[in-house]
Amino acid sequence: MSDEVRLVVIITAQPGKGSEQVSAFEKLAPQVRAEDGCLQYDLHPVVGNPDGFVLIEKWASKAALDAHHVAAHMLEQAKRNPSLRAGPATVLLLEGPVAAA
Incomplete structure (x- = not known):
């Protein structure tokens, strides 16, 4: 079983602020990707919705994810998010992949 x-x-994003959301991500992503345990951190625009995005994250462990949440750059970004986002993000924690029969 993987950790x-x-x-x-x-x-x-707030209406019309999709490009600002992308700019914020482009600034933040290198810092996140340099964190211990970060295996993936990719933002994908939603087709047909310039203010919609899906962020795909993969971390080596829960401890690495927990450390990510309290990293200084994440705490700073959290202060700016209300000026960019239409509301809180929806976070889906995934289970491991379903094995094919």
Whole structure:
């Protein structure tokens, strides 16, 4: 059994602020990807919705994810999120993949 943690985060920017959300991600992503235990941190725009995004995250362990949440750059970004986002993100914690029969 793997200790990896996978998340899908659904983000909706305030109307017209999708490009600002992308800029914020582009600034933040290198810092997150440099964190111990970060295996994936990718933002995907939603087709047909310039203010909709899905963030795919994969972490080596729950401890790595917990450390990510309290990293200084994440705490700073959390202060800015209300000016970009239409509301709180929806975070989906995934189980490991279903094995094919």
